[in-house]
Amino acid sequence: MGGGTATAPMLAANRAFYRALSSGDLPAMDRLWSRERPVSCIHPGRPALSGRDAVMASWRSILTRPPAISAENPSVAAHGDIAVVLCVERAGTAVMTATNIFARSAEGWKMVHHHAGPVARPPSAPADKSRTMH
Amino acid sequence: MGGGTATAPMLAANRAFYRALSSGDLPAMDRLWSRERPVSCIHPGRPALSGRDAVMASWRSILTRPPAISAENPSVAAHGDIAVVLCVERAGTAVMTATNIFARSAEGWKMVHHHAGPVARPPSAPADKSRTMH
Numbered sequence: 001m002g003g004g005t006a007t008a009p010m011l012a013a014n015r016a017f018y019r020a021l022s023s024g025d026l027p028a029m030d031r032l033w034s035r036e037r038p039v040s041c042i043h044p045g046r047p048a049l050s051g052r053d054a055v056m057a058s059w060r061s062i063l064t065r066p067p068a069i070s071a072e073n074p075s076v077a078a079h080g081d082i083a084v085v086l087c088v089e090r091a092g093t094a095v096m097t098a099t100n101i102f103a104r105s106a107e108g109w110k111m112v113h114h115h116a117g118p119v120a121r122p123p124s125a126p127a128d129k130s131r132t133m134h
Numbered sequence: 135m136g137g138g139t140a141t142a143p144m145l146a147a148n149r150a151f152y153r154a155l156s157s158g159d160l161p162a163m164d165r166l167w168s169r170e171r172p173v174s175c176i177h178p179g180r181p182a183l184s185g186r187d188a189v190m191a192s193w194r195s196i197l198t199r200p201p202a203i204s205a206e207n208p209s210v211a212a213h214g215d216i217a218v219v220l221c222v223e224r225a226g227t228a229v230m231t232a233t234n235i236f237a238r239s240a241e242g243w244k245m246v247h248h249h250a251g252p253v254a255r256p257p258s259a260p261a262d263k264s265r266t267m268h
Contacts, residue, residue, distance in 0.1 A: 037211070037213065038211040039211075040209075040211065040218070040220055042220070042231050042233065042251070044251070044254075045251070045252065045253060045254030046231075046253065046254070047222070047231055047253055048209075048220045048222075048231050050209060050220070075174075075182075075184060077171070077172040077173075077174065077246065077247070079171065079215065079216050079237060079246070080214065080215065080216075081213065081214065082213050082214075082216040084174070084235060084246070084247055086174055086176070086182045086184070088181070088182075097176050097180075097181055097182050097249075099176065099233050099247065099249040101218060101235070103213060112211065112213070112218070113211070113218055115231075115233045115249050115251070117176070117178070117179070117249070117251030117252070118179065118251070119179060119180065119181055120178075120179030120180070
């Protein structure tokens with residue numbers, strides 16, 4: 001993943017996102033999100049939020065009770081100034097997968113989209129293959 | 135939301151994806167996914183799949199019983215050669231949100247990532263705001 005591109009800066013931005021999230025650091029979360037590009041966010045089980053005001057309002061609400069989330073196994077697909085970072089989120093026994101999209105700016109990699117959703121059951125369970133909706 | 139960029143080609147690619155999905159058209163689905171870039175896919179409730187072989191194997195399985203899914207309310211965030219399309223998916227009474235990422239190539243816009251997950255409850259329900267995990 002990432003080909004010849006050094007993915008360290010995108011991975012660092014991804015770590016900064018989860019650090020801001022789990023520590024309830026709203027200013028850090030605010031700095032992390034792009035001010036130059038359209039941004040959007042899909043929280044687990046929620047409809048999509050579009051625009052910086054709506055996205056930051058959701059973080060303001062969520063970070064009043066910061067969730068203890070850790071991110072594991074990140075991978076980066078680099079597309080020039082856009083990077084798509086996938087990772088597994090763990091919050092207690094809950095497991096989620098996330099798509100995090102970052103855009104390169106003069107101030108580094110800034111988030112433009114976050115989409116997280118629960119993983120229903122262990123990946124190793126073969127019996128639920130037929131239940132995959134799409 | 136695309137700014138000055140004409141978003142029609144990305145919206146057409148997004149429509150082509152749902153047409154291939156709901157009609158079980160595996161060759162069309164195969165044509166739709168990029169062969170030049172790293173691709174990945176997160177099906178609802180499932181862990182992430184990385185790489186064209188794994189992603190296409192999942193579609194091969196899913197398209198044997200194509201789900202009757204329609205896409206509504208698409209929006210496009212254009213980032214040069216990368217476009218992030220969000221839309222609402224409906225399959226019967228189930229509602230999902232999707233993040234679809236397309237990359238421009240010589241043969242048009244090709245999918246590099248699909249992430250879909252269920253919306254837990256109506257967006258208008260104010261009581262569940264406190265239940266948002268992140």
